Every structure is written in C-alpha cells, then in structure tokens.
Amino acid sequence: MKQLNISVGIIRNTQKEIFITQRDASSHMAGFWEFPGGKIESGETPEQAVIRELQEEVGIEAISLVLLDTLEHRFPDRIITLHFFMVEDWKGEPYGKEGQPKRWIAQSQLNEAEFPPANEAIVRALKNNQF
Numbered sequence: 601m602k603q604l605n606i607s608v609g610i611i612r613n614t615q616k617e618i619f620i621t622q623r624d625a626s627s628h629m630a631g632f633w634e635f636p637g638g639k640i641e642s643g644e645t646p647e648q649a650v651i652r653e654l655q656e657e658v659g660i661e662a663i664s665l666v667l668l669d670t671l672e673h674r675f676p677d678r679i680i681t682l683h684f685f686m687v688e689d690w691k692g693e694p695y696g697k698e699g700q701p702k703r704w705i706a707q708s709q710l711n712e713a714e715f716p717p718a719n720e721a722i723v724r725a726l727k728n729n730q731f
C-alpha cells in the first residue's frame with residue numbers, strides 16, 4: 601500500500617476568497633479541484649514542502665503559514681496524510697504555473713463535492729466559517 605505525505609496551501613485573500621486549481625486529467629483524482637500542494641520530500645518539513653510546492657505550482661512565495669489541520673485518508677490503493685496550511689500572506693500573484701485551470705472562489709461557496717474525498721472535513725469547516 602502506498603503511503604503518501606502531502607502538504608497543501610489554502611491561499612486566502614482579504615476578500616475571503618480562496619485560490620483553487622483543477623487536477624490534471626491524467627492524475628490521481630483527475631478533474632477534482634484542489635488546494636495547490638504535493639508530496640513532502642525526504643528531509644523536508646511539511647511547512648518547507650508547502651512553500652516549495654506553492655512556488656512550483658502557482659508561482660507565489662508564501663510568507664505566513666498556519667497549520668490548520670492534519671488528516672489521514674484511506675483510498676483503496678493508498679493512504680495519504682494531508683497537512684492543510686492557511687496562507688494569508690505571500691509575494692506574487694498566484695496563477696496556474698503548470699497550465700492547470702484555476703479560480704478564486706468565495707470561501708462560503710466552497711463545495712466539498714468538487715474536491716477529493718480526503719478534503720471533505722476541511723472544506724466543510726471552511727464553508728461554515730470555522731477558520
């Protein structure tokens with residue numbers, strides 16, 4: 601069974617909108633929307649990983665990161681541990697650096713059905729203004 605450790609960034613602006621991107625057609629959870637991020641490499645802390653991933657995937661330099669939650673999810677073929685970081689201060693303007701579709705969405709409009717199942721609890725908490 602594959603065991604993956606993932607760090608993702610919930611990029612939120614002052615209008616309480618969140619930047620999300622769409623997963624590539626060829627990837628795991630293809631077509632779902634996600635918080636940008638990816639696998640923690642060996643020797644990295646979760647925070648170092650999310651800083652690197654946000655640079656690689658959406659072209660920003662994250663300045664302040666707050667760990668909101670760490671969740672484990674069991675897929676039929678893999679177990680993933682997800683670290684969710686709130687990012688409210690960064691340099692640059694996020695974009696789909698790898699060509700992936702992206703959008704800003706009001707936090708209150710988030711829909712857990714658009715995200716992979718592992719995101720359900722955090723998306724619901726965000727939608728209900730718990731963060």
Ligand SMILES: Nc1nc2c([nH]c(=O)n2[C@@H]2O[C@H](COP(=O)(O)OP(=O)(O)OP(=O)(O)O)[C@@H](O)[C@H]2O)c(=O)[nH]1
Nearest residue numbers: 606608627628629634635636637638639680716718719
């Ligand atoms: N980035 C991201 N991945 C998520 C989220 N929710 C979720 O279940 N995942 C899962 O976590 C894993 C993240 O891997 P990734 O494909 O982003 O990893 P990566 O950026 O290092 O990509 P690479 O392996 O293609 O270089 C995938 O299995 C993905 O389906 C999310 O909100 N954001």
Ligand SMILES: [Mg+2]
Nearest residue numbers: 636637638639
């Ligand atoms: Mg990724």
